[in-house]
Amino acid sequence: MNFDITKKQEDFISKVDSVCKSLRSVEEECYIEDRLNEKLIPEFSKIGMLGCPISKKYGGLGFDILTYCKSLERIGEEGNSMRTFFSVHTSIGQMVLQGWANEDQKKRYLPETTSGKSIMAFALTEPEAGSDPSSLNSQYEDKGEYYLLTGKKHWIGNGTIADIVTTYAKDKTTGKISAFIVDMNSSGIRKKEMKNKMGLLTIKNAEIYFEECGVPKQNLLGQLGQGLNIAYSALIDGRLSVAAGCIGVMNDCLNETLNHAKLRRQHGSLLAKKQLIQQHISRIIIGKESVKWLTYKAACARQKLHDYVEEFKLEQEGWQKKLNRNNTAYSKLRKEADMLTTIAKFHATNIAFDCANRSVQVFGSFGYQKTARVAKHFLDSRATMIYEGANEVLELKIASEALGDAYKAY
Numbered sequence: 001m002n003f004d005i006t007k008k009q010e011d012f013i014s015k016v017d018s019v020c021k022s023l024r025s026v027e028e029e030c031y032i033e034d035r036l037n038e039k040l041i042p043e044f045s046k047i048g049m050l051g052c053p054i055s056k057k058y059g060g061l062g063f064d065i066l067t068y069c070k071s072l073e074r075i076g077e078e079g080n081s082m083r084t085f086f087s088v089h090t091s092i093g094q095m096v097l098q099g100w101a102n103e104d105q106k107k108r109y110l111p112e113t114t115s116g117k118s119i120m121a122f123a124l125t126e127p128e129a130g131s132d133p134s135s136l137n138s139q140y141e142d143k144g145e146y147y148l149l150t151g152k153k154h155w156i157g158n159g160t161i162a163d164i165v166t167t168y169a170k171d172k173t174t175g176k177i178s179a180f181i182v183d184m185n186s187s188g189i190r191k192k193e194m195k196n197k198m199g200l201l202t203i204k205n206a207e208i209y210f211e212e213c214g215v216p217k218q219n220l221l222g223q224l225g226q227g228l229n230i231a232y233s234a235l236i237d238g239r240l241s242v243a244a245g246c247i248g249v250m251n252d253c254l255n256e257t258l259n260h261a262k263l264r265r266q267h268g269s270l271l272a273k274k275q276l277i278q279q280h281i282s283r284i285i286i287g288k289e290s291v292k293w294l295t296y297k298a299a300c301a302r303q304k305l306h307d308y309v310e311e312f313k314l315e316q317e318g319w320q321k322k323l324n325r326n327n328t329a330y331s332k333l334r335k336e337a338d339m340l341t342t343i344a345k346f347h348a349t350n351i352a353f354d355c356a357n358r359s360v361q362v363f364g365s366f367g368y369q370k371t372a373r374v375a376k377h378f379l380d381s382r383a384t385m386i387y388e389g390a391n392e393v394l395e396l397k398i399a400s401e402a403l404g405d406a407y408k409a410y
């Protein structure tokens, strides 16, 4: 398996690097002040990052998934907060439309999101439905020309600024879950910022209330009843993006820790000379390397799935109905991408949190202020073990895959 990238891909990543460097001080300032980094969208839009893996046909850059992951890896160095913006806007936002929307929907929504004119969010979680989305309470009713949507979502990333949201609700009569594309300026929508977060302070989460919100029939995403299938496929991309960002977090933790250990002197010598400090450093390096290759492998599996689906769509009329478990090739590729991204996310988030914890330890009291980059990584990494599938549930999912459906424990 080859994870090398071309000069063109490398050039793009160096553009990402430049924007990251230019935004570093403002991101740090916003983090301390617990406010949205308003420079992020305009600055990353200039290099096309807001449509990095989206087809050129819809205004994106059309980059492959590995290049997108390597971009997220670089962004992850600035923190999970900045990276989460892209996971939401692109991975569980635009990529859901790219994968499941019909041509009219893609033409209507994708170009404005790749340009950064419109921002996306993914609204699945509800107060009573977290790890188990099948228990969601939001409902829709067929009103002839439109669907009437009622319900409450919470923790929605980009929720305070999003213009377009994909959301999920149950048919009031049949209970089947469907997916919808919702314009956030529609009537019957209220949103409220969720305050007092532990970390991820430059991206905002919101509660979103659908209060008899009319959604045009043409905004049904995929087929009626296909909602959970779409949501679970979105989470494949979400998990991959989290894992990629974690590599960046560990890169930054390593650099910060090396610098500090080589400057700080206690008991007559530099921390870098102490064996127990060296153990922390080597654990960060080992963790980072293991996560890196797992994530790149998962990115390649996701790419194979993407290529298959795009080819299938070109060849098959009514592809949405046909792309299901009965299609053996699709089923195999999806399962592989699902498993590898799940394993990568589980491992990456546990290891990144451990690395950030070790870095804070090496910094001692200097790492215990939010102004320290390692402190920010510690606080932000905690969330990654909860969102895009809490790690316990992912562990069960990995075991069930090996044991078979009869042993499913979640």
Ligand SMILES: Cc1cc2nc3c(=O)[nH]c(=O)nc-3n(C[C@H](O)[C@H](O)[C@H](O)COP(=O)(O)OP(=O)(O)OC[C@H]3O[C@@H](n4cnc5c(N)ncnc54)[C@H](O)[C@@H]3O)c2cc1C
Pocket (backbone or CB within 6 Å): 088, 122, 123, 124, 125, 127, 129, 130, 131, 132, 154, 155, 156, 157, 158, 200, 205, 383, 386, 387, 388, 389, 390, 391, 392, 393, 396, 409, 410
């Ligand atoms: C910072 C942040 C950003 C988020 N962004 C979004 C977003 O953009 N869009 C969105 O839709 N949602 C978002 N979420 C919600 C997130 O996806 C959920 O928090 C997550 O799915 C877990 O659900 P829950 O919080 O309700 O926890 P619960 O489902 O109540 O789980 C609590 C604990 O129990 C464990 N658990 C649950 N079921 C089992 C089981 N069967 N066996 C063993 N253990 C189990 C879990 O692993 C977890 O440790 C976000 C959450 C956070 C914290």
